[in-house]
Amino acid sequence: MVSVDQYLWLSLALFTIGVIGVLTRRNVIIILMSIELILNAVNINLVAFSHMFGTVDGQVFAIFVITDAAAEAAVGLGIILAFFRNRETLLADEMDMLKW
């Protein structure tokens, strides 16, 4: 029988991979994608617990997490496009000037 903690291990694994991605990668788009991965790991936890308690609140909250991820991706990609148009680079450690 698949008990709840196995879902927790899965989301833990995805979460750590996401954090590694955010911290070690240079390309801003990969960083943004790793954040999406972290949000997904959180979703799995929410749904696993909602299944455990038999209620539906966890899933509803997961839907809110997804809408937030959508908003964040839209604005994040907008910033990347605007930044790329000015500085022709996508590397996080090259974005070292507050005002260019």
Added chain:
Amino acid sequence: MGHLFTPSIMRLVLPVLYAVVIVAVLPLMAGYIVLMERKVMADMQARLGPMRVGPHGLLQPIADAVKLLLKEDIIPEKADRLMFWLAPLVSVTMALLAYAALPIGPTFQIADLNIGLLFILAVSSLGIYGIVLGGWASNSHYSLLGALRSAAQLVSYETAAGLGLISALLLAGSLSMRDIVMAQYDQGMWFIFYVPIGFFIYMVGSIAETNRAPFDLPEAESELVAGYMTEYSGFRWSLYFLAEYANMIIVAGIATTLFLGGWLRPFASYHDHMPGTSIELLDALPALLVLGVALYCFFLAPKQPVKIQKLVMALVGGLCLAVSGVLAGSLFASPAVLQGVHGAFWFMAKVFGYLYFFLWFRFTFPRYRFDQLMRLGWRFLIPLALVNLITMAIALLISREWGWSLRLTSILAIAVTLAVAMWLAKNDEVDSVVTAAESE
């Protein structure tokens, strides 16, 4: 051996059987839709269409398939090999996956998901990846431009088509495709009569979603040559082709299920309530129709120039005869069998009727320019779909609360939506003149 056929195993075997049938029949059907398209196009353009391969070109799809299999499969030199190989696969699998919830007959349905319609929409929305990755992997400026354009078109028209569907869902009240058809059976009226504007919006949206007719911009633009499919050839190209036609059949299937009463025979609900008339004319219609086709084939057989064509035409005639026999035979069999066999016939008839409109539009309308296409989608179709949805919801509410008959309230809703449509179209005209002037 007995335990082998326990209900849980049977629950698995039947859908797998249906899946195998559909996946096997689909390429053949896609091929014959291509032939139908070329024949109808030729007929509209005062010419004959394919006549050489087989009698009246009936074996043309098989010839096409063989040609496509034997053609050399070129991969551009600096193309991204993994993506180039993956892209057509994605678009074909997504197209085939959508058949899981399509109810062809009362029993002939792979899986009656309780989120059937949403599942099909979700899977067909993933088809964009096949196009976008294909355009990207071909590593040529033109196919990238074509891929981006078709992706933008697909995304924007999906919303319009989705909203058009929701207005029909309001009446059905359930997402499962079977329940939708049953709802139309219980209410005794196909949803197209309650919400025709929703049907119109869905039709326009579905044409744009399958990149066809006046919206076939991405691969038919004169300077984009063939859009995202330019670099593909041979079998890989035929995968894209199969995906496009499979999508067309799915879109037609959704339209028939939601608006034209799926496998229901016209006036289905009246037939059962009227005692006595066991074999009504409409029940015998399918058998008679196919019989007519069979006789026509036999009539044509001797007139074919080549001996082999005579043989094939006679064969086709025999096939049609067998089908009409099955249809007639099922009349006398138990009602379940009758429902199943005739249901499949009526479903197919409606699907091909819907596809005929696709072909008809393709040969009468010139192509939209990309910005006009986007303006039509965002500034006319989506607002109209929203208004249609709201008015339909209000009509439904009024008929539930105050007990008016749904037919009356839906007519009011249609009137209101039409008025809004006129207003939208009028100021859409004004805008297009403005943009034309300002673009000078």
Added chain:
Amino acid sequence: MVLNAILFYFFSVLAVVSAILMVTRRNVVHGAVYLITTLLATAGVFLLLQAEFLFIVQVILYVGGIMVLFIFVIMLVNLDVSLLQYQFNRQRFVAGVLALALGAQIFLAIKTGQKSLFPPSRVPEVLPKNTEAVADALFGRFMLPFEIASILLLVAMIGAVVMAKRRA
């Protein structure tokens, strides 16, 4: 039930492997495709947890919407030179150790709390209509968060439009 377990392990292995590939790949497009496989695997996990509506929202909204946005942006900035550059920043060792430490901490948290997790409730034979239940909750108890989420989306939309506007 054994089918349930098999599917779970299949989806979780698929998710973890493609997540690792996503993080390590040099080519951004390959990374995006691997992320899409991870998202589809998690959607499968949602199905296993009887959350079909969430499965559909994940597939349509996440994979069909957000990831298309990602692929669009990747194509618009098809920076061929980024392939030649070094992909990991210089503090990758420190970052890696830090992330693993965080992971170990959470591991410990789950390990200790595992005993107090009570067993999963009996899976009822007739599945409750998940979509209706979610709809009731969404428009019933969670009315306020629903409105706030819609405003959030509105703000994000305006932000994205302003951001991407040409400076002409």
Added chain:
Amino acid sequence: MSDPRTTELTNVSTTVLGADEIILNMGPQHPSTHGVLRVKLKLDGERVVDSECIIGYLHRGVEKIAEHRSYQQFAPYVDRMDYVAAVSNGLGYCEAVEKLLGTEAPVRARVVRTILTELQRIASHLLWLGTHALDIGALTPVFYCFREREEILKIFEKYCGARLTTHAFRIGGLQYETYDGFEQDVKRFCDDFTHRIDEYETLLTENRIWVGRTKGVGILSAADAIALGVTGPVLRASGVKWDLRKAMPYAAYDLYKFEIPTRETGDTYDRYVVRMEEMRQSRLICVQAIENIPTGPIMARIGKVLKPPPGEVYHSIEAPKGELGYYIVSDGTTQPYRVRVRPPSFINLQAFDKMARGSLVADVVAIIGTIDIVLGEVDR
């Protein structure tokens, strides 16, 4: 200080977004350039900023060849220039040489020439309509147009044995008497044609998408048209009422009544309407001419060997594409000293840049179609 390893690489970026203007090359081999025309478009995103037409791929040096041929020998070359309207080319050349000789073709020859030229005008416009609609995406009109054009080509074939490059006329008149049944064929075609034109009109004129794709596209004002020397339907669609058949009547045009259609705004839609109306007027001329073809000789009395007196002549006619002019200089020998052709397509093509600037890429295809160029005439 950013990582040293990366700085030298970043400036090598080839980005889609970053590039300010891309040059799109619609090469000689292109489905919708009506022959071997190469167009270099400078694009800013979707909008055309600048365009340049590169021609010469079909240059055969026809005018140089003329200096080493006798007047009669050069007549077939003339058909190869605007191969879509060969009969009009022949008419222009023969009348120019007759003017040089100071003679004129007999009445019967002039009337038959008028009928054949007007039929050729309808055929040329039909071909234009079919390919123009095909470029904009309407797949059906091309087949209807070719069905009608086939009828006309049959009449040409019965009369002079050839369908496309007909060499139907001779200097001084006609070679062949009209075959019996000529009047009935032309009559049958004319009666049937009005119904056909209405068929095309129902398919395209009120079609919202067609109007959307053509109205306001490739606008050419009257002043620009005159400045660029544009002639023919393109000029008349910009509001200038100038048609050589009325202004300087030649052949037998002064015997018949017909109108000259003009429009005001000079966009692709107006040019479409003008050409459709012109087809109707040509049909009208044919009907009037067929009623009474005067009897009499079909060839003026000029010798076998033509030695026109030294001098020069410029004679122009209204070809389907515009004013087709012949400037011939003779030095008294049997071979012309110089033959200069004023081709309407070459000069109308100069208006392409004025029309294409500021329009979208998709409109470029419509604009090339609406100017109705034939590369044989542009390159000569």
